[in-house]
Every structure is written in C-alpha cells, then in structure tokens.
Amino acid sequence: MDQPTVGILHPGSMGAAVAACAATNAAAVLWCENGRSTASVERAARFGLTSVATLAELLERSDIVISLCPPASAEDLARDVAGHHFAGVYVEANAINPERTQRIAALLPDATVVDGGVIGSPPVGGKTPTLYVAGPAEATARIEALFANTAVQATVLGTEVGKASALKLSYASFQKTSRVLVALAVGMAREHGVDQELIEVASRRTDSYLSESQYVAKTAARAWRWGPELEEAADALTAAGLPPEMLRAAASTLARWNDAKDSELTLTDALDRLAQP
Template sequence: MDQPTVGILHPGSMGAAVASCAAANASQVLWCETGRSTASVKRAARFGLTPVATLAELLDRSDIVISLCPPAAAEDLARDVAGHRFVGVYVEANAINPERTQRIAKLLEPTATVVDGGVVGSPPIGGKTPTLYLSGATEATGRLERLFAGTAVRTKVLGSEIGQASALKLSYASFQKTSRVLVALSIGMARAHGVDHELIDIASRRTDSYLAEPEYIAKTAARAWRWGPEMEEVADTLAAAGLPPEMLRAAATTLARWKDAKDDSELTLTDALDQLAQP
C-alpha cells in the first residue's frame, strides 16, 4: 500500500487540519518549524505533525508536498522549493489565479510533478468535510485521492489541465466571499440609520439569505487578511477572461479596513461594524 511521507507548507488553520487528515494514509506528515510563529508550533503539535528544522530536510524526506499558505506568498514559496530541486508531487492548493498556478508548475516541473488544487469548504474539523478539487497528471491526482481516502477531506478530480482547480476555487470564492462583504455593507448602512433589525427581519423571511446571518460579519472581519488577497486573485482571473474586475477589487479594498482584526475570535458584530466604518 502507498504510504507516502507528506510535507505541509505551512500549517495554518486549513493546512494543519488537511495535513492531519493526510496522516491517516501517510507514513508521516512533516512541517518546517524554522521561522514560524508560536501559534503555528502549537497548532502543528495539536494536529500531530512532525517538525523538521529546515525546508531542505522536509523536501528531501517528502514524497508529496502540499502548499497551503496566504495567496501572496505562493510563488515565493514555490521558488524556494524549486531551488532545492524537489522531485516529488507538489500540490499547489492556494487560492491563486490559474495563470499564477501555471507559472508555478513551469517553475517546478523540470523535477517535480505539479497538481493544481483548490479547497472548497471549512477546515476538516468538528464534522466539516471540505472538498479538495484537483487537476493535473492522472497518476499524481490518483495518489492524492488515495492519500485522503476515508478522511474528512473529500477529493474530486476535474481533469488534467493545470489551472482548472484554481479557477473553480476562485469562481466559488468570488460569490461566497464577496456576498459576505456585501452583507457587512448592507447591515452597516442600515445600522447607521437605526433600521438594522428591520433589515435582518426582512432577510430572515427569505430562504438562504446571507443577510439573515449578521453574526458572520465578525468572522468575515477576522478572515479579511486572507480573503482580501484572494479577492485580488479573483479580480485578476476575471480580467484575464475579459470580465470586469472592479467589484472584486472593491471587495478587497473593503476587507482591508479590517486589517487589525486578523484571526480575532473575540471580535463582536459591533466591533466589526465600527472598524468597517473607519477609513
């Protein structure tokens, strides 16, 4: 049975949980602790990941490497990996546009096999079951299907073309995340005129309306540091397809107002709306 050694770059909230699922069918899951925060160290320990001292050691020992990092860091990270001439399967699973994914593939493919990946859903903890969409060479995507078989991470192969999984991820994010931004603006405007409760009451009479979930605004604010760059990636993808990117760029600018709310689990709805109203 194929039980590869897996490396995760880097164990954020999504990366650590995905890596923990991979551990079910891997011989070991490694992460590089050098230069990482205390929070990352604690998170990796909680999910049972094995620390190594250097990126070089992680790459030398890993058969499969999964990259899950903030979008802005994806290419620099891939460049570091390419410098070590990694020879295994490299899963580019970040929320970046298809053109960037293809650039990363060209950077790594002289030695590595690159698979395009996109995670849709929440981290696989507490009963959540996200889907890892994959595109790339059949043998490599098959290895990843086996790696996550029987775990909380579902997999679905879209095809052999690098960029397909990234495009699907950003297509979904363009609706889901921008909708959350619009909710914050709608409720913030209503609150400024004292009619926010009435707005939420109207929305609650409709089915599947994000406006009926104002409590999610604080969660949106806490995730804005990740969502903003992702919206810029969506805007680039829209522009490349000949579609207008301005709404998504505006969403990224709106999210930037929450720059001080990064990962703040104690943030209240009132605090989030107050921050949104400050230039």
C-alpha cells in the same frame, strides 16, 4: 502502494487540519518549524504533525508536498522548493488564479505539479471540505488515495492545471464578496437605526446572507486572507475579459479589517472598524 511521506507548507488553520487528515494514509506528515510563529508551533503539535529543522530536510524526506499559504507567498514558496530540486508531487493548493498556478508549475521542472483548491471550512468539528485537484492522472490518483476515508474529499477535475484554481476562485468570488455586501448593508441600516428591521426582512428569505449577520464578525476576522484571494479572483476575471472592479472593491473593503486578523469580534466591533478604520 506504500504509504507516502507528506510535507505541509505551512500549517495554518486550513493547512494543519488538511495535513492531519492526510496523516491517516501517510507514513508521516512533516512541517518545517524554522521561521514559523509560536501559534504555528502550537497548531502543528495539536494536529500531531512531525517537526523538521529545515525545508531541505522536509523536501528530501517527502514524496508529496502540499502548499497551503497566503496567496501572496505562493510563488516565493514554490521558488524555495525549486531551489532544492524537489522531484516529488507538489500540490499547489493556494487560492490563486489559474495563470499563477501555471507559472508555479513552470517554476518546478523537477516536480509533478498538481493544481488544487480547497472549498469548505477546515476539516475539524465535523466539517468536510473538498480538495479539488487537476493534473497528471497518476499524481491526482495519489492525492485521492492520500485522502481516502478522511474528512477531506479529494475530487479530480481532469489533467489541465488551472481548473481547480478556477473552480476555487469562482466559488470564492460569490461566497466571500456576498458577505462583504452583508457588512455594508447592515452597517448602512445600523446608521439609520433600522438594522434589526433589515435582518427581519432578510430572514423571510432562507437563501439570504443578510439574515445571517453573525457572519460579519467572522468575515472581519478572516479579511487578511480573503482580501488577497479576491484580488486573485479579480485577476482571473481580467484574464477572462470580465470586469474585475466589484471584486477589487470588496478586497479594498476587507482591507479595513486587516488588523482584526483571527480575532474574536462582535458584530458592533466589526461594523465600527468598517466605518472608522
């Protein structure tokens, strides 16, 4: 099979690193510089992505397009792509709920839509995330081939669009909400001068996030994208007849850190912002 040309929409910290892995088995990996930030330009250059001037050019040249953007933008991005009658493989790899994924598939009648979900950290510094995919067998096989022998492991879940999104949000519901609870627990303990004692108690259990309070600052820096992801997971719970309130509360808590986007905070800074937004 000839090496495909791949387009990435848009190269954030995860998207750029995933795209760089795809470059191993692709003829080229393209991204559209129009309207993107200086940080995106620098990131794309660092990962060796090829810039094109317009979305139309990217879609015309690409056999496979991977959408990795903030959840709120997923449908708008798909509509933009649909407007150009893209007829290749469209990997909807955003952290959105299964119903939205299916709506996006319906927005792209000319394309072959693959449902995707990345679990794990961006594939840099030895990290090896898994890209779970679901959709037509021929298309998911192409995605497996695209990431063969790279730091991204592509795993097929079957042909039903929505399965990969469901797995991603099921995992995110626990992993992200539990770290919000760590922030609240440590913040409460600090208010009463027993935060070190709390961490000592938790450290006796090797499976407790409470013993890893350094993650609070990392959580604060990622809150701007984790919050919307948990809102998507809450919608998925609602659709399943399950109570969404805990995840919505966690998303609301994360919103107190929205202005800390990608910043380098200390634990004290993060807890102060949480207490006094």
